[in-house]
Amino acid sequence: MSQDSAQSGSETGSTAAALPEDLAKRLARARHWVVMTGSGVSAESGVPTFRDAQTGLWEQYDPLQLATPEAFARDPQLVWDWYRWRRELIARAQPNAAHRALAELAGLKPDLTLITQNVDGLHQRAGSPEVIEFHGNIHRNKCFECEHLVAESRGSTRRPPACLRCGGLLRPDVVWFGEPISSAALGASYRAVASCEVFLSVGTSALVHPAASLAQAALDRQALLVEVNPNTTPLSPLADYALEGSAELWLPTIASCMKQALS
Ligand code: OAD
DSSP, rough: OEEEEEEEEHHHTTTSOOOOOOHHOOOOOOOOOEEEEEEEHTTTTTTSSSSOOOOOGGTTSSHHHHHHHHHHHHHHOOOOOHHHHHHHHHOOOOOHHHHHHHHHHHHHHHOEEEEOOOSSSHHHHHTTEEEEETEEEEEEEEEEETTEEEEESSSSSSSSBBTTTTBBEEEEEEEEOOOOOHHHHHHHHHHHHHSSSSEEEOOSSSOSSHHHHHHHHHHHTOOOEEEEEESSSSTTOOOOOEEEEEEHHHHHHHHHHHHHHOO
């Protein structure tokens, strides 16, 4: 398998990114794409990525230590407060050009499957019709004890509310470290990868499994692997094309190339 890299306009000094011509042709020909997004896609919407330094109040905390069932069991208020802060950030955030380009691509490629590790709901707000939420959705709660699901309709309360069914504490309905992915999301993702011709990995460090294993499954079936990321990840050397730069730059470029090629 070959690996090509392309640079964004900002790195090359030009104003736009240019998709390699052979890549544009292969993307246009392929019917079924799987796109896997990570927190880098929402970075320019103002939602910090997991591995970026926290700001302000939360600077001193490591998100990898807050997003665990053990942390919630130890200090539910601390974990709840962190998620309340993230919920407020997300409520203020707007979908960016990358989210919008993916919604446009879904119109151009009806067989595109969008899988996201993000819990912010920004893909849906940008108009993506069907999104597999691999790590859940921050806008819902579920009971820490009985897993009863509750929509978070009025914004977060100051304290973690009690479950009306069992009296346990409610927590955000997101997948924490050490917890399994829902079998529905996992099954739908692997089924999509089993028939994809293109796997596009965007804005993810490709470090967290099993999400990162989907790219490997795509490689095993010899799908075209394309990565969009300003930084190198463990996936970069395996990718057929590593597009270096931001999602906001490359995804609109890909969408406009597909629009041209398919019109
Ligand atoms: P990470 O925080 O691990 O990685 C963010 C990635 O986005 C990095 O590779 C950055 O280089 C890249 N990035 C930053 N800005 C970008 C931009 N403008 N455009 C494109 N890429 C950009 O986030 P994830 O890979 O999403 O899981 O993390 C995966 C999972 O780990 C998360 O879903 C979360 C976290 O712990 C759970 O909560 C279970």
